[in-house]
Structure formats: structure tokens, C-alpha cells
Amino acid sequence: MIRPSKRDFAQLFSRARMILQHPEGCSHETRLRLIDDLARAEGLFHAHDVPWDIDVHIARVDHRAGTNINAALSQRSLMAQLAAYCCDSWSELNDKRDYATRDDEEIVRIYFSEHPSERLSTMCITLAGSDSDAGPPPRVRLYLTISTGHVRPSTGDLLDIWSSLIPEQRPLGVAETGYGWFVLCDPLDDADIKLIPAELVAAITYARDRGCRYLLLDRDADEVGGLEAFDW
Template sequence: MRIIVVGWIDAVDAAWYRNQETCPFCFDWSFVKQWVIDTIDWSDPDNPAIRINASGTDMTDNVTMAAQAGSKSPEPARPQITRHDHVALLARVRAALERPDSLDAAARATLTGAIGASESGLRVCALPWPIDMHLGIIEHRHGVNFYAGLNRDVLVAEMAEYAREWWKEIGDRRDPNTLPDDEVLAAYFNDHPSESYSTEILRLEPLPAVRSVSSIESGAYCVLSTAHLTVQTAGLLDKWACWPPSDRPIDIAASVYGWFVPTRPLPDDRRAQIPDDLQEIIAFGRDRGFQFLLLDCDADRAADLPVHDW
């Protein structure tokens, strides 16, 4: 929901300036509440959207908004690796260890890169390539049993153990321990109509993309950790958020996620009231083309900004 709501920032901003034409530092946050009531279609609570008018355009005069602006930057998909690829990589590593002089600098760099890519993939996802899970269900008078195996033989062997345990119920005089698993399974359920079993194959896929630990959520806004602020500055933001909009040195808003801070340049008199750490964060966002910052205690940290102890 946060991704959707912050995506409306451009639309609200444009509506305010279009209708009020007042100083941005006097922004009236009650306007946002009324804008949401008048403009947002909540017919689908899980996917609220700006209403479309009769002409087929949205209620914000085609202001770019929303999911596109508020979504996370797309990440490159991790190349699909197979078991064969991994085995081949291990063979290359073994050959390099056995004959280290056979590799020139370029070949060594290529091999090192391949090892690093494999290492990164395994760090992010314990499943490096697709695998087929064989699943089974046995329904009986006491409930349901679930089974899983990495191949059909393992699955059938597990399910056959159930059939052997209750073998006497079908009146078959053969010793189930001397019969193959497939035969035990078939014979038991053929002669036990009140119970049944089924199997299916579920393919498990690795994660489609690797997300860098240092990546930050961004769009028209940028989400940064509050660790880039000092405790004193955080206290000021809490205090300013309670003031009337016209009295604040900067036009901020508090939310359940953190503080929204605009990155637009400030007049000299207002900038003099802003602590250096907050000015640095604002400049960071403005230099990268963001209109707003959301300072969130759970957000990621940017490598280019200092971190403060709380």
C-alpha cells in the first residue's frame, strides 16, 4: 500500500499548485485528505486508483503519478543457471587447481567472475536452479498425510510405507515387505476403496532476481534510513511535524512509515534553520532527481551518506 500511496505524490502536488497557487511552505495537509476523498476510487480496496473521468483521462489532468513513479527501480534478472552449468563450473575450478599455470590473466579473471556470480546466487537463494518436487497425498479415515521427495522413487517409497503399515486391512496374504513399492501402493489402494492417494510434480524456481543489499527503494521519492540523521535532528522533525504548516522551516509530514521531506531548494532564512545532516540528505535526493525523501527506520542505508549512532 505504501508504494501505491506515495505514487500519488506528483498528482497531489500538481493539484495543490493548480488550485491554490500559494507558497509551497504553507501546504495544507488537510487538502490531501480531501483530495483522496474526491479523487481516489476505492472500489477495489487492495488496488485503489485515481478515478477516470468521462473523457477517459484521470482526474489529475494526466499528471504522471502512481505505481510507475512510486515503484522500485527494475532490477536485472539473474541469468538462469542449471545443474549442468554448476557441474561445469566445478570442473573448471578443479582443472585450474590441478594446472594453475594453464590459465592466463584473462582466463583467470573469467573463472573468478563465474565463481563470484555463483557465490552471489547461492547467498541470495539456496535454490540455485529449478528442481522438480514430487508431492503425494493419502486421504484416509483419520485425515490426510502429505509426502514429498526429490524424485518419484523416493516419493513412492515413502507412500508405500503407509500401505505396508496398514496392509492387513485389505486381506492380501502376500508379504508386502517382499513386494516392490509400486506394487504395494497399487495393490493397497485398489483393494481399499475408502482410502485414496494422488501425486503431482511441483517445479520450484530460484529467485528471479538478485537484489543488492545496498539497493534503496525509489521512484519519485527515495526511501532512506533514519540512521543518516542524528538523534537531535530526528527530534526536530517530530517537533516540526506538530507545528502548523506555515510555521515549519521545512514542509515535512510525519507518517506511520517515517517523515516525508521535500527536496526542493529552500530560501536562505529557512535553510539556516535546517541541521547539516538533514541538508545533506536533502541535497542527496535532489541531486539524484527525487522530489521527496521518506526517512524510514527500516529502510536501507546509502553508501554515500554518513551514518549516525542512535
């Protein structure tokens, strides 16, 4: 088992069970190979929490109050989570059909195809186990998208200036997108906070409190409750 998968371990345990059940039917060499494979598997379990690749199924639901992230170890479990969310909000649809008679996937499909504003996106990522050549797992970071109307036009001018500077000269990480700015939400030093307008600090804090590493200020995005809004 050079690159063990979950199936490899299952087959190993099946071999061990068969030999224990019918020891008279296996040779000495077969038993030695089994002992060697079991010892190797034991070492992997001691060295790693999970010594095989794991698929993680992820869903993102964008709605008027923000973003929900769901994760599960199977597509079926993920659909069950999403279906529960859809059933709780079914009254927002102009659909009189009884969702209780439908399976999870159909509930999810109907809800997000008919809802006027909510959007669903899904993906599956593989977390590499031991002895895998896949390299380190991808670094996934979340960002929050809100309207540029949550900062003053003068703050927008500052963001344009800061995005043109080298990173060492900026009070915060920022990049201009053509339709707004992408802002890093890491905690700021006291000296840097004094240079940043209060409404931008509030927006950064709003994003960070919701588990986001980045804030996207976009002219086409919606305004959100809890933040001040400004005319442009």
C-alpha cells in the first residue's frame, strides 16, 4: 500500500477477516504478507488522523442577509442540509406545491431555481491523506461582497491612491478591481487605524466578524443592514 485509499484499508481488513475465519486455507507466505500490511497500516494510523484522501462537499448560499456555508462528507448529506434550509424558507416562494413529498435534491433544485434573489453554488475539494502526491491542500479564504455605497466617495479616492502604492506604503491591503476594491480584513495596528476612515474600519470589522478574510466593495453589490450608507 504505497498510496493507500479508503478502499485499500477496507480490502486489507477484509483479507484479515477471511484469513482469521479460514486459517487452514492460507499459506505461511500469505500470513506473513498480511502481517506486514497490517503493520504498515498500523503505522499510518499512528502517524495520521486520517491516512486517506477525504472529499469535502461544500455549498455557498448567498441571500439578502449575507452568506451561508455548508459542508459535508457526502453529496447526500450536503443536500439534506440544504433541503432543511429550503424548507424553512419555502414560504418565500410563489409555489404552493408540498415540499414534504419531494426528495432533498428536488427541494433544493426547485427552491433555488424559483427564488428571486438567493443563489446556490457548490464544489467538492479533496483533502489529501498521507503518502499522497497531491501536495498541500488548497488555501480557501472567504470574502464578503457589499456595495461601495458603504464608504464615502472621499474614502474611495483614498483606496485608489493606496492601491497604487507598494504594499509597504499602504495602511492596509487593497487592490482596485475596476468596479470597486478588494480589501484585506486582517487586524490593523493602532497607527494604521488612525489613517483609515471610520466607515471603512466598520465595514472591515463587519466582514471579519462573519468569518471573512477579505472584503469586496463592488458598485453593483447590494447594501447591507448594520452599516452606514453614503450617496455617490
